[in-house]
Amino acid sequence: ADKAMIDKLAAEFADELNNLGVRVSNLEKHADNVKINGVLEYTYTSTRHDVDHSKNNVDEYVFRLEPTAEVNDHWNVHARLDANGLMDTDGGNTDYNVKLKRAWAEGQYGNFNVKLGKLPNSINLISTTDDPYSGVEFSYGSKWKATVAAGRIDDSQFGDFSRSAAVDAFAENGDTANYQGIKLATTQGKFFGDVAYQHLSSTFTQSGNIAKYYNDKKVGEPIDFKANIWSLLASYRFDKNSALKAEYAKNTEADNYDNAYSFEYDYKGAENANKGTWGAYIAYRKLGQYAAPWSTYGDGVDGGQKGVELGVSWIPFKNILAVAKYFDGKDIAADKDASKLFGRFDFFF
Incomplete structure (x- = not known):
């Protein structure tokens, strides 16, 4: 019933x-239309340069939020907001304000992807910069994937990125450069590789000493800067514990310091969700300053340096990452010894 x-x-x-x-x-x-991930990051670096007998220690923290919002079945919006401060001055000498570092819309249609806005660079990070650019990126493929990018980038970080003179022309002028990049990448079993090309160009007028460096330029005349950077990357994973990676970049517009390369062996790897996991690596890098003005390897070997880098990572507790790196080598232009000790704790949420 x-x-x-x-x-x-x-x-x-x-x-x-x-x-x-x-x-x-x-x-x-x-x-779950809107998801917010983030990290609280504490970093300590200690650098030494024999060329000027300088020693510099920095205690810094970063609080970062990375929201992702669903627009519809194909489109999402992404952003990154950072707040930085110095531990030894209780935040002094930096800006307490939260800064919008990245903001872009991303559409996915099968194997085709498009990004619009202020984007992270995904072409080849040994050769140009870890900082984002404002523009558009298209990519298509799976095992073979082509990526095309174009936009404008703040070039104050590069200085004179195409010549041999150590002149921070762009830093003085607060200029921006046109940026274009293209990459073809492939994944074949345990092998991954890519070939890429990036172009930077800018024109400015400088009334100071920079014009005197160019014999064919008068003070007040426009000066053109450009960089054409070609790069190769190849990596092979032998098994779940061992991998080898090699990279090379060449700026065909530079007079010298025009190439960069890196050889790295990785053993195991730290996994944020798995307590107790760890990894280690050893690498030799040479980052000519006009082929790698500001690469992602700056935590250890920086642009304009060469030498050996060692690193370890460890997950003491779930979603807590501890990293230590040590670089020992030279400042390329001065041919003087340089070193760096780098330590970081990341608290992911």
Whole structure:
């Protein structure tokens, strides 16, 4: 009798129950439209340069938020907000304000991807910069993937990125450069590789001493700067514990300090979600300052340096990462010894 009554009520209120089910389904589908990940990062660096007998220690923290919002089935919006401070001055000498570092819309249609906004560089990070640029990126493929990017980039970080004179022309002028890049990458089993090209160009007028460096330029005349950087990357994973990676970059517009290369052996690897996991690596890098003005390797070997780098990483607790790196080598232009000790704790959430 109870079952018959339930069936009768179910038939009578079928439309209402269906509508309720749809509403619950939609609510569940869109409950996570906006997700926010982040990290609290503490970093200590100690650098030494024999060329000027300088020693510099920095205690810094970064609080970072990385929200992702669903627009529809194909599009999402991404952002990154950073707040930096110095530990030894209780935040002094830096800006307490939260800064919007990246913001872009991303669309995915099968193997085709498009990004618009202030984007992270994904062409080849040994050769140009870890900082984002404002523009657009298209990519297509899976095992073979082509990427094309174009936009504008703040070139104050580069200085004179195409000549041999150590002149920070762009830093003085607060200029921006046109940026274009293209990459073809492939994944074949345990092998990954890519070939890439990046172009930077800018024109400015300088009334100071920079014009005197160019014999064919007068003070007040426009001066053109450009860089054409070609790069190769190849990596092979022998098994779950061992991998080898090699990279090379060449700036064909530079007079000297025009190439960069890196050889790295990785053993195991720290996994944020797995307590107790760890990894280590050893590398030799040479980062000519006009082929790698500001690469992602700056935590250890920096642009304009060469030498050996050692690193270890460890997950003492879930979502807590400890990293230590040590670089010992030379400042290339001065041919003087240089070293760096780098330590970091990341608390992911």
